Amino acid sequence: MTEIKTLKGKIANGAFWLGTTKSVGQAISWVITIYVVRILAPEDYGLMGMAVLMNGLLQLFNELGLGVAIIQKPDLAEEEISNLFWAILGLNIAIFLIAFFVSPFASAFFREPRLTRIIQTLSVSFVMSGFGTVSQNLLNREMQFKNRSLSEFVGNLVSGISVLLFALMGFGVWSLVYGYLIQATISNILYFLLRPLRIHWMFSPKKIVGMIQFGARVAVARVLWYISSNADYAVAGRFLGKTPLGYYNLAFQFASIPIDKIVSIITQVALPSFSAVQKDTPKLQRYYLRMVGMVAFITFPLFLGIFLVADSAVYLFLTDKWRPMIIPLKILCIVSCLRAVETMNTPLILAKGKPSIIMYNNLLQAIVLPISFYIGSKYGLEGLSYAWLIIWPILFAIITHWTLKLIGLSFTDYFSEMKQTIAGTMVMGILVVIVQRGFLEGKSHLFQFIITCMTGLFLYMSYAVCFNRGLIDDAIGILRRKEIAGSDPGGRV
Secondary structure (H helix, E strand, C coil): CHHHHHHHHHHHHHHHHHHHHHHHHHHHHHHHHHHHHHHCCHHHHHHHHHHHHHHHHHHCCCCCCHHHHHHHCCCCCHHHHHHHHHHHHHHHHHHHHHHHHHHHHHHHHHCCCCHHHHHHHHCHHHHHHHHHHHHHHHHHHCCCHHHHHHHHHHHHHHHHHHHHHHHHCCCCHHHHHHHHHHHHHHHHHHHHHHCCCCCCCCCCHHHHHHHHHHHHHHHHHHHHHHHHHCHHHHHHHHHHCHHHHHHHHHHHHHHCHHHHHHHHHHHHHHHHHHHHCCCCHHHHHHHHHHHHHHHHHHHHHHHHHHHHHHHHHHHHHHCHHHHHHHHHHHHHHHHHHHHHHHCCHHHHHHHCCCHHHHHHHHHHHHHHHHHHHHHHHCCHHHHHHHHHHHHHHHHHHHHHHHHHHHCCCCHHHHHHCCHHHHHHHHHHHHHHHHHHHHHHCCCCHHHHHHHHHHHHHHHHHHHHHHHCHHHHHHHHHHHCCCCCCCCCCCCCC
């Protein structure tokens, strides 16, 4: 029982630190981003989207799944850590060289000569990752989320300020490139300093062959995931051009804010938490369902809120030049509700030591999504977005079914954990639309934005207080860095 309480305390403390630093950091970052978006052109974001697509593809190989193996392996010796450091550093140096020399081919694919220099510059980030990756994953394994989150906070803060200054000086797309490099450099240096390693000068692959085999399966799954999750960018960049890709890029970023900035916090806590109870199926079921419930409770109203304020917010904060992103943004917000809760599947499967399931899931997506996006792109930017709305619910149902089967849960169990959140979100949406149609039409964008946000927040929290008190108690527990609410025998984490 003491062990359970200790784990719960680590989960709550980790969520607190990750949440606090990300909330403060992202509040600052998005204020800066709004100013930068007003300065830069859509084509700048399109070019950066193309470059990051190439950089991200190579990044899948920068540790060959060994980062997950570091977290998942029950016992990890000092000698293994040293060998992992040299293996990952060598991989990253090799990928840096590959990126440098293949960049002209990426430029030819997108028909953008400027991409060559941009990709070559971004590739320097691989060298920095080589030094910080092992320390970063050890911080996760040991649940030292305070040190990890502080490293990322400082990196993101300095990067955001740098991007703004470069944009004001007229650097254009290079503002985003230099900001990316600064973030990677600072964060990885801090990982290494806050979780120092004892490095031996000898490298023996035999010492980590088991972890390499496990990591290789994870890496294959990640490659398939990358193909599926970035097929929309590749299709938009190739068939629609850099300006429509710029609109889509920013719409996807805004529609992914709750996933990138909130769900990622819970995901980082989830893998070590699930791994700690991987052999106790009933307990693992409860941890999984509770984290799915927490993700839904936080993100569903946020996605609907972004949907409801999209029209006024884009004109108010980003100016009229970004108007074409409004409809894609709304469509992607609907899809993102399912994308958010689906993120809990991966850490559960990895904790059970079954990366092959993730590989099959991602293979299915890698086949279906690119075809769907290609067909959708025939109807322009909106068609590309509607492809998400049509195909993702089907894929979500298949993937989640396989995950639930792994630990003996049903869809009834799954949706029962979210039923009050779904009901509260729907009530909020219906009443906010009534307020918008009845009282806000014809008012200024600023007035519409403020009243819509205040009304939605009041309605959702009022419903939650009345019907979803358990998850509110969990959130308060995290803020106070106490155990997540509910005793273990009662079934709540």
